[in-house]
Amino acid sequence: MQRQQEGWHLVDTESARQAFGMSTVNMFISGNAACAYGAFVAGARFFAGYPITPSSEIFSMMKKLMSRFGGVAYAPEDEIASIGMVIGASLCGAKAMTATSGPGFSLMQEELGFAILNEVPLVIIDAMRVGPSTGQPTKPASADIAAIIHGRHGDCGDAVVVLSPSSVTECFSMTISAFNLAEQFRVPVIIALDGYLSQLEEPFTIPRHIWVYERIKDAAGPPFGVDGAVSNFLPIGGARPIAYTGATHDASGARKSFDSLACRSLISHLLKKQMSILHDVQNMSVYMPVRHETHRVHDAEYIVVGYGACSRAVKDAVTKLRSDGITAGAVLLKTLWPIRDAMFAPYRHVSRVVIAENNTGQMFSLLSRFFPSERLVSFSKYDGEPIRTSELYEFCVRAFCAYPRHIVQAVDYAAHNEARNVPEQEKVCAPAEACESAVSDDITEHTAYPFCAGCGHKTFSDTLLGALKNYGLSAENTIFISGIGCGSIVPATFNAHLIKTSHGRALNAARAVSLIRPDHTIIVISGDGDLANIGGNHLLHTIREKKRFPMACFCLDNANYGMTGGQPSSTTPDSAYDDTDSAQTPFDLKRLLYDGCGIDFFARTSVYDRAHLKEAITRAVSAARKGISAFVQVGSPCTTYFMKHHKESFSRAELHTAQGIWERDNNES
Amino acid sequence: MRVDIVIEGKGGQGVQTLGRIVRQAVVNANSLLYVAVAPEYDTVVRGGVSNCHILIAGEEMNPVLEQPDFRLRLCDNTIVLKTGGVLGMSSRVYSGMKERQVGFALVGLLAARGGLLAGQDAFEKAIGSAFANPQLAHVSIQAFQAGFFFES
Numbered sequence: 175m176q177r178q179q180e181g182w183h184l185v186d187t188e189s190a191r192q193a194f195g196m197s198t199v200n201m202f203i204s205g206n207a208a209c210a211y212g213a214f215v216a217g218a219r220f221f222a223g224y225p226i227t228p229s230s231e232i233f234s235m236m237k238k239l240m241s242r243f244g245g246v247a248y249a250p251e252d253e254i255a256s257i258g259m260v261i262g263a264s265l266c267g268a269k270a271m272t273a274t275s276g277p278g279f280s281l282m283q284e285e286l287g288f289a290i291l292n293e294v295p296l297v298i299i300d301a302m303r304v305g306p307s308t309g310q311p312t313k314p315a316s317a318d319i320a321a322i323i324h325g326r327h328g329d330c331g332d333a334v335v336v337l338s339p340s341s342v343t344e345c346f347s348m349t350i351s352a353f354n355l356a357e358q359f360r361v362p363v364i365i366a367l368d369g370y371l372s373q374l375e376e377p378f379t380i381p382r383h384i385w386v387y388e389r390i391k392d393a394a395g396p397p398f399g400v401d402g403a404v405s406n407f408l409p410i411g412g413a414r415p416i417a418y419t420g421a422t423h424d425a426s427g428a429r430k431s432f433d434s435l436a437c438r439s440l441i442s443h444l445l446k447k448q449m450s451i452l453h454d455v456q457n458m459s460v461y462m463p464v465r466h467e468t469h470r471v472h473d474a475e476y477i478v479v480g481y482g483a484c485s486r487a488v489k490d491a492v493t494k495l496r497s498d499g500i501t502a503g504a505v506l507l508k509t510l511w512p513i514r515d516a517m518f519a520p521y522r523h524v525s526r527v528v529i530a531e532n533n534t535g536q537m538f539s540l541l542s543r544f545f546p547s548e549r550l551v552s553f554s555k556y557d558g559e560p561i562r563t564s565e566l567y568e569f570c571v572r573a574f575c576a577y578p579r580h581i582v583q584a585v586d587y588a589a590h591n592e593a594r595n596v597p598e599q600e601k602v603c604a605p606a607e608a609c610e611s612a613v614s615d616d617i618t619e620h621t622a623y624p625f626c627a628g629c630g631h632k633t634f635s636d637t638l639l640g641a642l643k644n645y646g647l648s649a650e651n652t653i654f655i656s657g658i659g660c661g662s663i664v665p666a667t668f669n670a671h672l673i674k675t676s677h678g679r680a681l682n683a684a685r686a687v688s689l690i691r692p693d694h695t696i697i698v699i700s701g702d703g704d705l706a707n708i709g710g711n712h713l714l715h716t717i718r719e720k721k722r723f724p725m726a727c728f729c730l731d732n733a734n735y736g737m738t739g740g741q742p743s744s745t746t747p748d749s750a751y752d753d754t755d756s757a758q759t760p761f762d763l764k765r766l767l768y769d770g771c772g773i774d775f776f777a778r779t780s781v782y783d784r785a786h787l788k789e790a791i792t793r794a795v796s797a798a799r800k801g802i803s804a805f806v807q808v809g810s811p812c813t814t815y816f817m818k819h820h821k822e823s824f825s826r827a828e829l830h831t832a833q834g835i836w837e838r839d840n841n842e843s
Numbered sequence: 844m845r846v847d848i849v850i851e852g853k854g855g856q857g858v859q860t861l862g863r864i865v866r867q868a869v870v871n872a873n874s875l876l877y878v879a880v881a882p883e884y885d886t887v888v889r890g891g892v893s894n895c896h897i898l899i900a901g902e903e904m905n906p907v908l909e910q911p912d913f914r915l916r917l918c919d920n921t922i923v924l925k926t927g928g929v930l931g932m933s934s935r936v937y938s939g940m941k942e943r944q945v946g947f948a949l950v951g952l953l954a955a956r957g958g959l960l961a962g963q964d965a966f967e968k969a970i971g972s973a974f975a976n977p978q979l980a981h982v983s984i985q986a987f988q989a990g991f992f993f994e995s
Contacts, residue, residue, distance in 0.1 A: 200870050200874055202863075202866065202880070312884055312885060312886055370881065374880070374881045374906060375863075375879065375880040376879045376906065377877065377903075486907070487907060489905070490905045560907040562907045562908070562909055563905045563909065564909055624887040624889075624890060624891065626855070626888055626889035626890075627855075629889075660888075737888065814888055814889060
């Protein structure tokens with residue numbers, strides 16, 4: 175079939191396959207890798223991201239692909255900056271993408287609103303994990319669906335497209351479809367990738383031909399559409415000058431921040447555009463396989479609706495139900511948003527509909543308006559495990575044959591654990607006695623150290639505990655604050671007050687605590703990535719107001735992101751980069767904080783010199799007790815990643831010559 | 844037909860590598876089978892929970908782990924069967940081995956009893972191609988053979 179419409183072209187993937195070194199048989203890749211390959215084949219040449227489990231592999235793969243075949247893969251300090259850069263690149267005309275997980279996606283919401291308003295084509299992959307906040311970072315779920323669809327403030331925050339792949343092969347094809355939809359309709363497209371699928375490795379064959387859409391740029395006509403029509407795109411730096419702002423605009427691009435007509439027509443334009451996207455999604459399955467799929471629905475009395483990785487369980491459960499003589503059918507959603515009732519009209523007459531998902535029922539709430547409520551049943555599972563065919567099958571048997579009404583939660587966890595044959599105590603994270611002993615006053619370690627062999631954090635931790643004890647500090651008068659990362663785990667092993675914040679936000683909590691509890695010693699322990707990258711802005715501003723917020727801040731500097739795979743951080747020495755093109759100038763924290771921001775106490779030390787480390791810790795805590803802010807950079811080797819990935823390992827000699835303690839005389843202005 | 848295998852261990856024991864070697868051996872033996880590998884791990888890099896689930900099936904299906912047929916436990920070097928039975932070896936077999944090699948002996952033990960749908964050749968080929976270092980491949984194959992030829 176030949177597609178005539180301007181912008182589309184057929185791409186032969188053979189040369190890409192050979193360049194990737196992929197065989198045509200027995201090729202196993204993960205969902206993450208499939209997304210990265212898909213993005214590259216679709217023409218993505220700009221990637222900005224911050225490593226976060228379970229999406230980190232996409233970040234690493236994109237970096238590898240871009241450095242090998244051309245393109246930009248950049249790692250800014252946080253997700254706010256990542257999405258900002260992706261928007262910037264896309265506004266310049268590039269196909270751009272970022273990948274993240276729940277907490278990172280939450281950070282992107284505000285900038286995503288900008289992308290919606292300005293109709294910026296971009297792709298975000300959200301590899302979803304279970305629970306609110308940090309939750310359980312390595313455990314999978316489909317828990318971000320509601321946030322992905324509705325998370326932005328203001329009207330039309332849902333003017334996005336949300337796709338949900340169900341297999342590794344679909345991760346590849348749907349990433350291409352995501353770019354096609356984004357470019358064709360000038361709309362942000364979000365791939366709701368199940369955490370389970372992102373890590374799953376399955377057989378994969380790259381399709382020989384794919385359809386790719388290229389954004390039409392610099393054509394005649396106004397730069398923004400009206401009434402749902404997709405307009406001509408004017409790139410930044412293109413032939414005609416154009417301004418993109420967060421305020422509402424008219425079709426000519428003129429900023430209109432006090433004009434009711436402009437506001438109404440812009441919002442109604444975005445709403446109507448959603449309708450035309452929906453039409454295309456339902457009718458263009460050859461070019462973009464994102465229409466919902468059905469399985470044995472022609473004579474079905476009962477329907478099971480599923481999406482994402484859960485589709486697999488739905489399909490298998492329906493096959494099993496059929497073999498039992500239960501006339502069930504499956505509706506597998508591929509596009510989660512936009513949706514409308516016409517899609518479900520053929521199934522409104524069935525006697526019961528089960529909506530199966532790996533969360534508390536987020537799609538259930540959306541779909542419930544399309545079905546008579548007395549026929550709807552929700553299968554929800556939110557324990558960080560993917561949905562097994564057997565449990566869905568058993569649930570459906572009961573739902574179709576026994577239960578008369580709504581059942582919201584019916585997964586039998588006791589039976590689940592028994593089936594896995596795992597004793598209960600193995601599943602408990604912290605032993606009960608550890609929780610009980612938390613009332614004791616001594617800051618002694620209460621859990622086993624979770625660090626790698628040779629990790630310097632253990633040395634720091636021991637030295638710190640010794641110093642605190644000598645100083646008479648106990649759990650009663652000390653408050654620990656940390657963030658996310660290996661270094662931030664150190665105080666989590668203590669028996670003391672602790673706030674372990676979101677990534678990079680330790681100093682925000684520390685500032686508030688120091689105001690409310692001036693009689694306590696505030697000790698911040700975190701890593702280079704947490705303090706100087708994602709929390710870099712907070713670091714500068716905290717130190718700017720150092721006199722208001724006295725605290726001892728320890729930066730366990732292992733010169734990389736030790737928890738997500740050793741990606742470079744802001745303190746990675748430039749000589750440690752494999753590729754000199756990507757080398758960056760590392761922060762010299764002493765010059766930045768002591769010389770630049772004027773902190774009164776700065777120490778640079780390392781775990782190689784315990785005597786110096788002890789002196790630095792003691793003097794820093796002593797300064798904090800006197801109301802002086804202190805910052806200590808502690809060189810601590812990452813034996814698992816830094817030594818493996820980087821040319822140059824921590825040099826003892828270098829750390830020794832660089833170490834020192836700088837303290838300003840308090841009388842000095 | 845489906846066989847669910849879980850390799851259970853700690854981060855740093857080579858659990859994920861072992862899972863991929865088992866996959867490669869199964870594919871070497873019969874390339875028409877559907878094999879899926881799903882890692883499961885804790886946030887702790889070294890020493891945290893690290894499991895690897897391998898599904899071997901006749902056709903593509905939902906790869907989510909059902910009740911495992913075999914659990915290869917690296918913590919006590921045993922294989923727990925679905926029936927509750929336990930397979931093990933005399934500690935003499937693995938007493939001289941490095942921690943990372945013991946898993947190969949367990950895999951050998953199970954392969955010899957037909958549990959992994961792949962034989963000695965398929966495994967030795969898979970192990971040989973998994974390591975760039977020939978010495979490492981050699982000791983791993985030796986460990987595999989120690990389990991494979993273990994007489995209970």
